[in-house]
Amino acid sequence: MLDAKLSRRGFLAGAAGAAAALGASGYLSYGAWEKAHAAEAEAEPQFAGHSACGGCYSKCAYSAYVRNGRLDKIVGDKEHAFGVGKPCARGYGWSQLAYSANRLTDPLKRRDDGSFEAISWDQAYQEIGDKIKEIIATSGPQALALVETGSVSMDFYVQRLFTALGCANMYRHGVACNLARNSGLLQTIGTGDFGADYGNAKAVMFIGRSFADGIRPVFVDEVKAARDNGAYLVMVDPRYNSSMGFCDEWVPINPGTDLAFILAMAHVVVRDGLEDKAFIASETVGFDTWAESLKQYTPEWAEKITGIAAADIERLAKLLAENAPAASIDSGWRAVTGCSYVNSGETARAIAAFNGLLGCWNKPGGALLFPSAPTFGKLDDPRFAAPPAVKEKKLGTKEYPVSLYSMVSANFLMEQVRDGNVRGIMFCQSNMVGGYSNPKILEEILTGAELSVDIDVQMTDTARCCKYVLPDTSFLERDDLPWSFSYTVPCLTLRSQVIDVIHPNTRPVHQIAKELAQACGVGQYFDFTLDELAEAQLNTLGLTLAEMREKGSISYPEKGVDFNAPIKWGTASGKFQFANEDMAKVGLTPDVNWIEPLVMPSGDEFRLIGGKQPIHSQSWTTDIPELIQITHDYDLTRIWMNAAKAAELGIADGDEVEVYNDLNSGKVRVKVTERLNPTCIWMPSGYGCNSPDLTNAYGVGLSFMSFVPFQRDPYYGATMSQEALVKVRKVGA
Ligand SMILES: Nc1nc2c(c(=O)[nH]1)N[C@H]1C(S)=C(S)[C@@H](COP(=O)(O)OP(=O)(O)OC[C@H]3O[C@@H](n4cnc5c(=O)[nH]c(N)nc54)[C@H](O)[C@@H]3O)O[C@H]1N2
Ligand SMILES: Nc1nc2c(c(=O)[nH]1)N[C@H]1C(S)=C(S)[C@@H](COP(=O)(O)OP(=O)(O)OC[C@H]3O[C@@H](n4cnc5c(=O)[nH]c(N)nc54)[C@H](O)[C@@H]3O)O[C@H]1N2
Ligand code: SF4
Ligand SMILES: [Mo]
Numbered sequence: 136m137l138d139a140k141l142s143r144r145g146f147l148a149g150a151a152g153a154a155a156a157l158g159a160s161g162y163l164s165y166g167a168w169e170k171a172h173a174a175e176a177e178a179e180p181q182f183a184g185h186s187a188c189g190g191c192y193s194k195c196a197y198s199a200y201v202r203n204g205r206l207d208k209i210v211g212d213k214e215h216a217f218g219v220g221k222p223c224a225r226g227y228g229w230s231q232l233a234y235s236a237n238r239l240t241d242p243l244k245r246r247d248d249g250s251f252e253a254i255s256w257d258q259a260y261q262e263i264g265d266k267i268k269e270i271i272a273t274s275g276p277q278a279l280a281l282v283e284t285g286s287v288s289m290d291f292y293v294q295r296l297f298t299a300l301g302c303a304n305m306y307r308h309g310v311a312c313n314l315a316r317n318s319g320l321l322q323t324i325g326t327g328d329f330g331a332d333y334g335n336a337k338a339v340m341f342i343g344r345s346f347a348d349g350i351r352p353v354f355v356d357e358v359k360a361a362r363d364n365g366a367y368l369v370m371v372d373p374r375y376n377s378s379m380g381f382c383d384e385w386v387p388i389n390p391g392t393d394l395a396f397i398l399a400m401a402h403v404v405v406r407d408g409l410e411d412k413a414f415i416a417s418e419t420v421g422f423d424t425w426a427e428s429l430k431q432y433t434p435e436w437a438e439k440i441t442g443i444a445a446a447d448i449e450r451l452a453k454l455l456a457e458n459a460p461a462a463s464i465d466s467g468w469r470a471v472t473g474c475s476y477v478n479s480g481e482t483a484r485a486i487a488a489f490n491g492l493l494g495c496w497n498k499p500g501g502a503l504l505f506p507s508a509p510t511f512g513k514l515d516d517p518r519f520a521a522p523p524a525v526k527e528k529k530l531g532t533k534e535y536p537v538s539l540y541s542m543v544s545a546n547f548l549m550e551q552v553r554d555g556n557v558r559g560i561m562f563c564q565s566n567m568v569g570g571y572s573n574p575k576i577l578e579e580i581l582t583g584a585e586l587s588v589d590i591d592v593q594m595t596d597t598a599r600c601c602k603y604v605l606p607d608t609s610f611l612e613r614d615d616l617p618w619s620f621s622y623t624v625p626c627l628t629l630r631s632q633v634i635d636v637i638h639p640n641t642r643p644v645h646q647i648a649k650e651l652a653q654a655c656g657v658g659q660y661f662d663f664t665l666d667e668l669a670e671a672q673l674n675t676l677g678l679t680l681a682e683m684r685e686k687g688s689i690s691y692p693e694k695g696v697d698f699n700a701p702i703k704w705g706t707a708s709g710k711f712q713f714a715n716e717d718m719a720k721v722g723l724t725p726d727v728n729w730i731e732p733l734v735m736p737s738g739d740e741f742r743l744i745g746g747k748q749p750i751h752s753q754s755w756t757t758d759i760p761e762l763i764q765i766t767h768d769y770d771l772t773r774i775w776m777n778a779a780k781a782a783e784l785g786i787a788d789g790d791e792v793e794v795y796n797d798l799n800s801g802k803v804r805v806k807v808t809e810r811l812n813p814t815c816i817w818m819p820s821g822y823g824c825n826s827p828d829l830t831n832a833y834g835v836g837l838s839f840m841s842f843v844p845f846q847r848d849p850y851y852g853a854t855m856s857q858e859a860l861v862k863v864r865k866v867g868a
Contacts, residue, residue, distance in 0.1 A: 180207040184631040185687025187618065189610035190229030191752040192284065193217040193351045194618065196688045197226070199611065199633035206230055206611060206634055211352075214688035216622035221352040224750050228762040232609050233637055237758055237829055238592055239606035240638040251604065256642070256650070259603055264654025266586045267300065270559045276301035277527055278558045280548055284308045285564035285644070286630070288616040288665060292648035293563050293590075299522040299657035303529040304557065309474075309542035311571040311840075314853040316472035318539045319483030322715050324496075325705025326504060327539050329466050329487070330623060332696075333357035333366070335500035337458035340369040340451070342393050342486065343471030347377040349747040353622070367458070369451060371396065373744060374775065374817050375810030386451070387812045389442040390744045390857060391732035393471050394478045397464070397485040398729060399437030399445075400452035402429045404492045409456035411494025418702065419491055421714025425726035432729065442812070459493035461500025470746060475857035477848050478730040485727045491711050496702060503696050508619035509627050512675030518663045519671060530557070535852045536720045544852025546572050546845070549580050559586035563644065564607075568596040569754035572854045573798060574825065574838060576845040590644055593758060594828035606641040613643035616669050617683060626690040627676070629669070629683040721850045733846075733858040739784070740860045741776075742815040743794075745839040751821035757832035758824070772822050772836030773806040776863065777813035781805070784863065791866040794818075796859065799841040802866055816861060 180200035186209075187194045195218025197209040209230055213220035232238070242259040243251040270278050281297045283289065284307045297305055309317065317327030331339060333354075339361060346354040361368060362381045370379055371386040371393065379385060388396060404410050405426050415422045434445035441448075455462045464486045467473065472483035495501025514520075531547035532540065545567065551557040560581070568577045578600050581587055587601040598604045615630035642650075649661040670680040683689075706712050714725035736742050750756075750765050757763050766772060774794065776786065786792060788807040793800055794816065801823075811817055823838025843859040 178202050183633040184684065185212060185629065186611055186633050187215070187286075187615070187628050187630040188218070188222055188226040188229065189232070189286070190223075190225040190756060194286070194620075194628070194630075195222050195226060195352060196628045196630070197222055198687065201634060204635060206233065212628075212688045214626055214686075214690040215628055216620045216624055216626040216690065217351050217353050219353045219356055221356070223350045223352055224765075225350075225752050225756055225762065228750070228759045229752070229756055230611065231759055231761060232592060233611050233634060235593070235758065237594070237831070238609070238638065239594060239598075239604060239641070241606060241640045243604040245602050245604075249599075256640075259605060260650055260654035263586070263588055263603055263651065264656075267559060267655050270586065271300065274558055276525075277304060277530065278556065280304035280306065280530070280552070280557045280560045281563065282306045282308075282545055282548070282560070282565045282567055283563035286610065286615050287618040288614075288645045289563060291616055291668075292645040292661075293561075295522065295660060296648045296652050296655075296657070298525055299652060299660045300655060301525055303525040303527045304548065305529065306545035306548055307542060308545070308565060308571065309539075310545040310847075310852065311474055311854045311856060312469050313473040314538065314542045314544065315474055315479035315848060315851045316467060316483040317542055318537060318851040319472065319480035320466065320487055321539050322537060322718065323484050323487040323491075323706070323712050324504065327542075328505065330503045330505060331357075331463050331465060332461075332498075332500050332503055332623070334360035334364060336361050336364070336366045336461050336463065337500055338367045338369070338455055338462040340371060340455060340464045341378065341382070342371040342397070342464060342467055342482075344465050344467045345370075345372065345376040345378040345746065347380065348749055349468060350749055367454065369454075373812035373815050374746070375808075376746070377749065386443055386447070389440070389812060390742050390815050391476050391478070391735075392441040394482045394485055394727075395432070395437045395440040395729055396443060396448065397482065397489055398429065398432035398727070399434045399441075399448045400455070401425075401485070401489050401492060402432045403434060403449050403452035404456050404489075405429050407453070407456075409453070410492040411459060414494030414496070415491070418496075418704070419711040419713055420708050421712055421726055424714040425488065428724075428726050428728055442814075455489075455493060459501070460495040460498035462493055463490050463495045463502040466502075470744070470857075474853035475744075475855065477733045477855060477858060479848065479853060479855075480851050481723070481727050481730055488713050488727055491713060496711070497696060497698055497700075499698055503623055504702060505621045505623065506625060506694055506696055508621035508625045509676060509691060509694070510619065511617075511672040514671050514675070516663075516671060519668060522657070522660045531852060535850070537717055538851045544847055546847050546854055547852050549577060552584050553580045558584070560584055560588075562587075562589040562591070562597055562601065564591065566591075566595045566597045566754050568600055569824070569838075570820075570840050572840065572856075573843055573845045574841050575798070590647055594826050595754070596825050599826050599828070605647055606638070607644045607647065608636055608641045612636045612641075613645075614665055614669075616665065617673055624690050624692050624695045626688055627678075627683075628688040629680075629686075631684050631687075723850060733855065734860050736814050736860055739862055741780075741863065742857065743818060743839070743842050743859045743861045744815045744857050745818050745820035748819050748821060751819075754821060754824065757821055757835065758829040760831050763831045763835060766822075766835065770804065771819060773804045774837075774863075775806050775808055775811045775817040777811045778807050778809045780813045781807040784865065785868060786863070786865050792863050793866055794837060794842070794861050794863050796842055796861045798844065801837040801841070803837050805863075816863060
């Protein structure tokens with residue numbers, strides 16, 4: 136199948152010169168590639184098909200144009216729900232991944248001394264397949280696990296492989312992203328996510344969410360629309376972040392204390408009878424319980440914890456209530472509600488509950504529940520029938536009974552690997568060691584695993600700890616399955632292969648999963664091609680593959696949010712839940728109450744907080760030369776420190792400092808600023824790559840997570856990535 140595809144796109148003929156330029160390693164350098172194609176001279180860029188950016192999980196669709204077989208330009212496809220025709224800087228940068236000199240080009244096996252040797256695909260499959268069969272025979276399929284967050288075909292094929300093996304242990308990156316938020320929201324509104332009708336809002340409060348740093352293009356457009364429409368935008372963030380360009384007011388809260396701030400605002404709304412009584416009566420349960428609890432959370436109480444004046448808390452609460460229902464608190468993503476604190480999940484519940492007081496759910500200008508994404512119908516062809524469902528639940532489900540099942544803690548899993556309960560682990564598009572918890576500890580656990588396999592495009596911190604590393608093609612070099620996106624206007628997208636495969640010994644992930652299945656004796660579940668499956672899926676929606684290849688994306692405005700339809704709450708009670716008895720299962724009260732952060736800085740300690748920069752995605756784009764150059768040009772690895780604190784410590788702007796705690800220490804330059812709460816240090820979260828093979832990223836900046844203990848919150852199992860304290864001293868002082 137693959138060969139047919141390559142010849143269809145003229146790879147074998149076009150790359151005859153390139154093949155001659157291959158080195159002994161089978162690796163074709165960018166320079167050699169350019170030389171081999173030089174003869175094709177100055178052609179006009181040609182439309183090569185629709186792709187979808189692989190630069191982060193938004194997967195913005197774009198049209199790709201090639202010249203002489205090489206990607207020349209990308210033009211955003213407007214119909215894509217998240218991309219809205221405007222790929223971000225990272226999207227342009229990551230489009231160069233295909234040509235990176237540091238890509239994985241061959242299957243690799245780790246030697247005992249930690250170095251790697253190239254092996255054949257046959258050897259890799261044979262050895263991995265034999266080991267998986269042995270583990271299943273002696274310990275059962277639950278002694279295996281998968282950590283994967285990728286494209287739709289990656290999800291489909293790799294998850295199908297694990298289901299076919301009889302294994303339920305499939306995890307994603309949520310433990311270090313949005314596990315606590317989505318689980319907390321699930322308990323209140325019956326789904327793990329919500330948005331807002333920004334364009335029609337009169338007031339929006341963002342709590343630790345920066346649309347201009349943690350970018351999804353549609354959000355940037357929406358916050359701009361809100362601004363243009365005259366909405367009052369409030370940013371609650373210890374740091375004056377890049378989104379302040381859109382905002383009216385900065386609330387520089389003490390990090391980790393947002394829950395107290397929201398509870399006090401709720402206190403004001405209920406004390407003054409400003410809540411939406413009709414919504415509460417018809418749509419909700421548990422209001423009376425919460426109203427009683429709220430009596431203790433006065434603005435004066437919250438002022439001492441949050442550092443925000445009681446008068447400001449009063450004013451902001453009333454601002455939101457007076458503008459309701461065209462007002463809401465944004466749901467956040469990673470920083471506050473997602474995974475950072477012991478109280479992150481309760482903060483998510485508090486935000487949803489506050490929006491319940493405002494009665495703004497699915498109201499113009501208010502908080503929005505997303506309509507379903509287009510779903511494919513049943514596929515009749517028996518070849519597509521799913522492998523038998525696995526009866527067991529994944530490890531960690533028992534320990535975290537109110538977690539969203541699809542997001543159960545991947546760090547709990549690593550403890551199972553450490554203790555030998557899980558003997559074989561596979562990663563796919565997941566750099567766990569680079570960012571799910573303390574890298575040193577994860578590295579130690581992973582290098583001790585009996586079997587570890589990583590499917591990636593580059594030698595990441597995780598890959599270098601694995602026994603086998605299998606090279607995927609880059610996203611531009613492979614087809615995908617049709618992709619459904621749920622948003623205020625849902626859409627369907629098809630990513631197509633737009634350039635030839637550059638490194639002949641890389642393989643698309645769906646092919647790797649299918650061949651691994653064959654090696655494990657479950658190949659019968661993969662008796663179809665990617666195109667056959669895509670065609671069958673699309674046919675159930677009255678579409679064809681040819682049509683989707685041409686269109687790339689289709690949006691469904693008629694399936695967008697219906698402001699007049701009654702809301703179907705997906706909760707156990709079928710209502711919006713201010714209180715929920717299930718929370719007792721993890722020792723929480725039914726309604727939301729204050730939980731102190733696990734650690735608080737005192738003396739010369741700072742809380743370490745982190746965040747995104749617009750030019751990098753997680754730990755994944757820093758090796759792209761064009762993107763890391765921006766880091767160097769603007770000195771973007773610097774930590775931020777409050778000016779008064781810096782003066783106390785004798786630190787000046789631009790000084791080199793040492794950041795340290797019991798777990799780690801590292802040197803970095805400092806940006807001294809008044810735009811940061813004095814109780815914390817802010818560190819950009821993308822740096823500190825520890826893999827020497829990634830020559831552009833290696834050793835640049837500090838790894839945020841290396842200062843964080845290997846820990847989990849007791850409720851949902853999230854990584855608590857900002858429950859960490861550090862000290863800072865001037866180097867040489
Ligand atoms: N240090 C640090 N840690 C973090 C974060 C951070 O900013 N910094 N952010 C947190 C957040 S919000 C999240 S969502 C998680 C994300 O956690 P992950 O989803 O694990 O994301 P990354 O850690 O960036 O790793 C993604 C991996 O996918 C690989 N990859 C990219 N494209 C392809 C492809 O086409 N095929 C294959 N096979 N692999 C591919 C990249 O090379 C990279 O190794 O990390 C969390 N942890
Ligand atoms: N450029 C870029 N964009 C991305 C990504 C990326 O890696 N890079 N990743 C995508 C993903 S997977 C995610 S999850 C989102 C993340 O999107 P966000 O959650 O918006 O991202 P962060 O930058 O981690 O955090 C946002 C802000 O929270 C602030 N903050 C930190 N601690 C606290 C606190 O205790 N209280 C308050 N109120 N604020 C606090 C930080 O200073 C930061 O400015 O971004 C998505 N978009
Ligand atoms: S937000 Fe940027 S990096 Fe993420 S998918 Fe879209 S264009 Fe790519
Ligand atoms: Mo994330």
